[in-house]
Amino acid sequence: MEKKGRSQSGAIWFRFQKNKLALISLVILGAIVLAALFANVLIDPELVTTTNSSLRLQTPSAEHWFGTDLYGRDVLARIVYGARVSLTVSVTAVFGALIVGGLLGAVAAYFGGHVENIIMRIMDIFMAIPSLVMAIAVVAALGASTVNLVVALIVARAPQFARVVRSAILPIRDLEYVEAATACGTSHRRIILRHILPNVLGPIIVQTTLQMGHCIIQIAGLSFVGLGIQPPTPEWGSMLSEAREYMRRYSFLVVPPGLAIMITVFCFNRIGDGLRDALDPKLKN
Amino acid sequence: MSETPLIETRHLKKFFSTPKGLLHAVDDISLSIFPGQTLGVVGESGCGKSTLGRVMIRLLPATGGEVLYRGENFLAYNGRRMKEMRKKVQIIFQDPYASLNPRMTVSEIIAEPLKVCRICPDKESMQKKIRELMDTVGLAPRLANTYPHELDGGRRQRIGIARALAVSPEFIVCDEPVSALDVSIQAQILNLLMDLQDSYKIAYLFITHDLSVVRHISDEIMVMYLGQCVEKAPSQELFRNPAHPYTEALLSAIPIPSVRPEDKMKNVIRGELSSPINPKPGCRFAARCPYATSACTQQAIPLTEIAPNHMVACTKYQDKGEHHG
Numbered sequence: 001m002e003k004k005g006r007s008q009s010g011a012i013w014f015r016f017q018k019n020k021l022a023l024i025s026l027v028i029l030g031a032i033v034l035a036a037l038f039a040n041v042l043i044d045p046e047l048v049t050t051t052n053s054s055l056r057l058q059t060p061s062a063e064h065w066f067g068t069d070l071y072g073r074d075v076l077a078r079i080v081y082g083a084r085v086s087l088t089v090s091v092t093a094v095f096g097a098l099i100v101g102g103l104l105g106a107v108a109a110y111f112g113g114h115v116e117n118i119i120m121r122i123m124d125i126f127m128a129i130p131s132l133v134m135a136i137a138v139v140a141a142l143g144a145s146t147v148n149l150v151v152a153l154i155v156a157r158a159p160q161f162a163r164v165v166r167s168a169i170l171p172i173r174d175l176e177y178v179e180a181a182t183a184c185g186t187s188h189r190r191i192i193l194r195h196i197l198p199n200v201l202g203p204i205i206v207q208t209t210l211q212m213g214h215c216i217i218q219i220a221g222l223s224f225v226g227l228g229i230q231p232p233t234p235e236w237g238s239m240l241s242e243a244r245e246y247m248r249r250y251s252f253l254v255v256p257p258g259l260a261i262m263i264t265v266f267c268f269n270r271i272g273d274g275l276r277d278a279l280d281p282k283l284k285n
Numbered sequence: 286m287s288e289t290p291l292i293e294t295r296h297l298k299k300f301f302s303t304p305k306g307l308l309h310a311v312d313d314i315s316l317s318i319f320p321g322q323t324l325g326v327v328g329e330s331g332c333g334k335s336t337l338g339r340v341m342i343r344l345l346p347a348t349g350g351e352v353l354y355r356g357e358n359f360l361a362y363n364g365r366r367m368k369e370m371r372k373k374v375q376i377i378f379q380d381p382y383a384s385l386n387p388r389m390t391v392s393e394i395i396a397e398p399l400k401v402c403r404i405c406p407d408k409e410s411m412q413k414k415i416r417e418l419m420d421t422v423g424l425a426p427r428l429a430n431t432y433p434h435e436l437d438g439g440r441r442q443r444i445g446i447a448r449a450l451a452v453s454p455e456f457i458v459c460d461e462p463v464s465a466l467d468v469s470i471q472a473q474i475l476n477l478l479m480d481l482q483d484s485y486k487i488a489y490l491f492i493t494h495d496l497s498v499v500r501h502i503s504d505e506i507m508v509m510y511l512g513q514c515v516e517k518a519p520s521q522e523l524f525r526n527p528a529h530p531y532t533e534a535l536l537s538a539i540p541i542p543s544v545r546p547e548d549k550m551k552n553v554i555r556g557e558l559s560s561p562i563n564p565k566p567g568c569r570f571a572a573r574c575p576y577a578t579s580a581c582t583q584q585a586i587p588l589t590e591i592a593p594n595h596m597v598a599c600t601k602y603q604d605k606g607e608h609h610g
Contacts, residue, residue, distance in 0.1 A: 176384035179344055180445070184398035184452055185371035198388040 015278040022274025025267035032264055036083040047077035049232050057250050066256040070242060078234035079256050085235050086264070089146065090215035093153035098208055100154060101161030106192050108162065109169035120166065123159040131156035131214075132221055139227040149228050153218060157211055164207045168200035202279035206272055213268030220261050236261050289356060290317035291488045292341070292374070292456050297350035299333070299340045306563040310336040312512035313350070318505075320455065321486040325503030325520070327493060327535065331558060333512040334492045335379075338458035341490060342374040343367065354456075372402055375449035379461035381441035385433040391444055392429040395419065398451040418447040422477060439470035446477065456488045463498060475502055496539050500524060505594070508532045511561050511569040514588065518595040528597040531570045568599065576601060 017023050035042065055072035058064055066075035101123075108119040126134065138152035172178065173196070181191050197204075220237030222228035229235035231242075236257040243253035299311040310333040318324045326334045339345045341352055343360060351358040359370050378384035385394055395415050398404075405411035416426060422443040433441050442462060449457055459478065463471040479502060481487060493499050499506055499520075506523045508516040508531065516529040527533045534554045556573040567582035568574070574581065580600045588596040589603055 176378040176380060177386045179339075180376065180378065180384055180448060181386075181397065181401075182344055183342060183371065183374075183376050184401050184448075185368040186397070186401045190401065195386055199386070 012278045016274050019270075019274040019277060022270045025270035025274070028263065029267040029271065032083055032267070033087065035080050036087050039080045039084050043074075043077045043080055045081070047074045048081045048234055049073065057246065057253075059250075059252060067250075067252050069239070069253060070246065075239075075253065075256050078239060079236070079260050082234040082236045082239065082257070083260065083264070085229055085233060086216050086219055086261075089150060089153070089219050089229070090212055093150045093157065093219075094208055094211045094215050096150065096154040097157035097211065098161050098204070101158030101163075102165045102197075102204065104158070105162035105165030106169055106197060109166040110173055110188065110192055110196065112173075116166075119162070123162045126155070126159040127163070132218060135218060135222055136225070136227055139222060144227050144230060146229060146233075149219065149222060152222070153215055156218070157215065160211065161204075161207060164203055165200060168203040169196055172196055172199055206276040206279060209268055209275055210272035213265040213272065216261065216265050216268070220257075288319060290353075291320045291322075291355065292490075293317040293353040293356075294341060295351045295353065297337070297340060297352060298348045299336050299345060300348045303562060308562045309333075309512045309564055310561065311340055311347075312564075314509075314512075314514050315350075316507060316514070316517070318456070318488045318490060320488055321482060322504045323482065323489040323491050323502055325491045325493065325499035325506040326509060327496060327499050327506060328509035329494060329558065331561070332509045333561070334494075334509055335460050337509070338376065338460050338490055338492050342376055342456075342458055343370075344376070368402075372452040373454055374456045374458070375452060375454040376458040376460060377442075377445050377449050377462045380465050381438050381445055382433075382465075384445050385441055387432065387434060390430050390432055391419070391424070391436075394433070394444055395447050395451055398448060402452050404452065414451070418451055421450065421481070422447045437470075438466045439473060442466060442470075442474050443477070446474075446481070450481065450485075453485070454487065456490070459489050459491045461493050462491075464493060464495060471498065478502065496535060508535065511558065511564060513569060514596075514598065515568075515570065516595075516597045516599075517588070518592075518597075522592065522595050526592065526595070528591055528595065528602060529570075529599050530574045530576055530601075532597075 039045075050073065052068075052072035055064075055068045056070060058068040058072075060067045064074050064076065066079065069075055069078070104119050104123070108116040129137075134156045135149075135152040138155050139148055142148040142151065178191060178195055181195050186195070219228055219235070220240065223235045223237030224241045226238075226241070228237060231238055239257040240254060240261070243250070243257065247254050293316070295315050297311055297314045298309075301308040301310055312333075314337060316324060326337065328334050336345065340347045343352070347360055352360050354370065354373065359367065362370055389397070392412075392415050395418055396411060399411055399414060405414050415429070419426060419429065424440060424443050424447065428436065428440065433444060436444075442465075445462075462478070463474050466474060475498065478489070482489065489502070491499065491502055503520045505517065505519050507514050508523075508529065510531050516523065516527070516532045518526075518528075523532065524536065527536050531554070538554075554573050559569060559572050565582065566584055568577070568586050571577040571581040578600065586598045586600060586603065588598045590596055591602050
């Protein structure tokens with residue numbers, strides 16, 4: 001069992017690491033994740049929220065690498081802790097969307113007929129609404145909080161997963177090993193979870209990675225307009241929003257959160273692309 | 286054959302609705318198979334052989350008719366009784382590449398029916414049972430933890446057979462189990478299937494388009510054409526006295542190793558299969574039949590017994606002699 005697992009994942013890794021941009025992205029993202037995980041070891045949490053009016057709007061220095069913001073808080077500390085917030089929220093939201101959307105897509109593809117039509121048409125309706133507008137609507141209806149933000153993102157993202165999972169399952173659904181499972185009386189649940197989903201992991205992984213990037217942008221966007229993470233919790237989008245007002249005179253303030261968003265999203269997208277190429281069976285030699 | 290049949294179909298029908306109309310995949314098939322016997326089903330691609338097999342074990346819902354298992358129509362069974370029934374009827378598939386889950390090891394694949402049907406009370410007995418099954422179908426124990434893609438077609442097909450045997454079925458639908466295999470391996474798998482039949486008294490519905498295979502394994506043979514049974518007879522009788530023009534043509538298509546020109550295929554069928562969608566009444570083979578008369582396309586042609594257990598649906602035999610051609 002291990003033998004094949006290793007050889008197959010080995011082959012995937014071999015193809016993935018040939019894509020240097022994806023590899024570099026993986027390293028950078030790894031660093032960001034580690035920084036977020038060990039933020040409290042690296043930087044005193046006090047720095048994130050302690051305001052000090054004597055230190056307002058300082059330019060970058062040895063003490064404050066990225067300078068200080070309007071309230072005299074260290075920008076570097078807020079960026080690192082912001083990564084924690086962005087990543088936690090986007091991971092939660094994407095996995096939530098994956099479970100909700102993925103199961104809906106799987107059920108739709110597996111049962112077909114009316115079930116499929118009803119589920120997928122509802123997903124179409126959701127997809128017809130731009131996901132940012134959708135998320136804004138959900139947050140506006142439920143009120144702005146981190147939990148509601150996650151709910152909004154799940155609602156906005158789930159249809160994408162439903163579509164991807166459904167289209168991945170369609171060609172597998174009628175294969176004979178699924179029939180064989182039916183022939184010995186396997187329940188639908190077990191067939192979907194044990195026989196079908198493990199065989200569509202590739203597209204699911206790719207989609208999950210790509211959605212992470214989209215999700216981080218959306219969190220930042222919602223926070224930028226004040227509907228996402230609420231201050232004083234550090235978040236890239238809201239930092240950007242605060243810094244925007246002083247952009248003319250203190251332009252150094254917009255650069256760190258902007259770059260943080262850009263780099264993280266870029267990394268997720270590159271890794272997603274790399275994974276897609278590595279997992280795509282058509283490119284297999 | 287005085288005992289009751291193990292499995293029997295009565296006027297079994299399966300229609301698929303397509304945008305163009307109803308596709309008659311299985312149209313009014315009645316057959317019976319006795320314990321430990323094999324019914325071979327032959328016919329060209331698309332004649333509904335595989336659909337018949339799948340409807341008989343309820344992998345597809347029937348449009349009409351009954352499937353009796355020891356006299357009981359199990360098409361009407363509800364969920365729980367059907368789950369019990371699933372242990373009695375199994376299927377072996379044609380494509381040993383598509384019929385095994387690529388993410389499972391050999392032992393996981395064989396364990397799956399054991400788990401689902403809760404056959405083994407504990408892990409130990411399950412492992413023992415898996416080893417027994419692998420031994421029965423001739424798979425070396427060392428293959429237990431390999432994945433199907435590492436094995437050749439013959440071994441993969443043995444896994445499929447072991448999986449079907451796991452629940453100790455009494456009836457197995459063999460859906461072209463050897464047509465995807467090399468000739469040398471075909472014989473091994475056929476012999477395995479026949480040995481299993483001898484030891485466990487399993488009845489087979491053996492679907493194939495390969496006549497030499499069907500002759501080798503079947504007690505009785507049914508010839509299908511576009512969803513209908515055109516001829517049914519004991520194996521020897523069918524090969525000796527093919528009655529239906531379609532059967533004749535099929536048999537003459539068996540290659541004979543000879544260089545004499547007169548031994549070349551004499552009776553080649555011309556033309557394409559007519560459409561199975563909303564077929565016209567009468568004999569569906571009429572459009573390609575060298576003996577077709579106007580009587581052939583007037584009304585449905587029933588099966589007539591022309592010799593003991595030899596049934597044929599052809600106007601030639603309906604009122605004997607009249608249309609003899």
